[in-house]
Amino acid sequence: MEQLSVTKAFEGELHRYKHSSSSTSTDMVFAVYLPPQAKNHSVPVLYWLSGLTCTDENFTQKASAFRMAAKLGLAIVCPDTSPRGLELPGEHDSYDFGSGAGFYVDATQPPWSGHYRMYSYVADELPELIEKTFPVSDKKAISGHSMGGHGALVIYLRNPGAYTSVSAFSPIVHPSKVPWGQKAFQNYLGADKDLWATYDATLLIQENGANTPILIDQGDSDSFLEEQLQPNHFEAACARANVPLTLNLRAGYDHSYYFISSFIDNHLEFHARKLMG
Numbered sequence: 001m002e003q004l005s006v007t008k009a010f011e012g013e014l015h016r017y018k019h020s021s022s023s024t025s026t027d028m029v030f031a032v033y034l035p036p037q038a039k040n041h042s043v044p045v046l047y048w049l050s051g052l053t054c055t056d057e058n059f060t061q062k063a064s065a066f067r068m069a070a071k072l073g074l075a076i077v078c079p080d081t082s083p084r085g086l087e088l089p090g091e092h093d094s095y096d097f098g099s100g101a102g103f104y105v106d107a108t109q110p111p112w113s114g115h116y117r118m119y120s121y122v123a124d125e126l127p128e129l130i131e132k133t134f135p136v137s138d139k140k141a142i143s144g145h146s147m148g149g150h151g152a153l154v155i156y157l158r159n160p161g162a163y164t165s166v167s168a169f170s171p172i173v174h175p176s177k178v179p180w181g182q183k184a185f186q187n188y189l190g191a192d193k194d195l196w197a198t199y200d201a202t203l204l205i206q207e208n209g210a211n212t213p214i215l216i217d218q219g220d221s222d223s224f225l226e227e228q229l230q231p232n233h234f235e236a237a238c239a240r241a242n243v244p245l246t247l248n249l250r251a252g253y254d255h256s257y258y259f260i261s262s263f264i265d266n267h268l269e270f271h272a273r274k275l276m277g
């Protein structure tokens, strides 16, 4: 693992690393914020998954999360949103597919299947690496934004017991039914709708339920709300499956990190209560 930087913040440290990933067969970069408590004892971890066009740096630079993470004693791990350094055909042509848009799935279709395996990377490889490298406990939670909110919900729902809690900002809750998800799933997963369903939070919760309350924040002035996000699908599925959901519709907020930074403290406190309770 190559250390790219260490930066002091709120008495803790933000580290960035590059490592060779067995999931993606590429180098991957991730960031980890270690709160000051990590100098004395192991701390729980929140995994943050970002959205389309992002790297690890959108959250670390724009979410304003580290003051609260330092207060709560929470580490935060931010992976990238896709493999990098490849030149697959069409990979860099659009903002909502390919680089910056791995959709947290394990692709089955060539040419993506050899590298675009972000589900395995985030759900399996990265936590294993984090837990053996840093002063963290095996208590973990997961959250994310938009495509990353989709990733957080899916990884949480497919791995019962692995995460103490899940939350999301502006998540793509029903990717099989909206243009962003359909484009990604068609290209990464092919035509098999049963396979699509294993990466669709609304269908997963209908099928499997969940055993902890879920927190979602959504801005009502988000320009993607009607076409891509449609949290009402997830809300209805949670009600049918008897899963407690807090869906905060926030008046006037858009899709940006200004929205995330306005409510990130609530999400960190929500996770800390479960991780440390």
Ligand SMILES: N[C@@H](CCC(=O)N[C@@H](CS)C(=O)NCC(=O)O)C(=O)O
Pocket: 050, 051, 052, 053, 054, 058, 062, 095, 145, 146, 147, 255, 256, 257
């Ligand atoms: N208008 C955006 C659409 C993509 C977008 O809004 N991405 C969200 C996640 S879905 C984001 O977090 N962008 C980076 C940022 O705001 O820092 C673009 O084309 O770059």
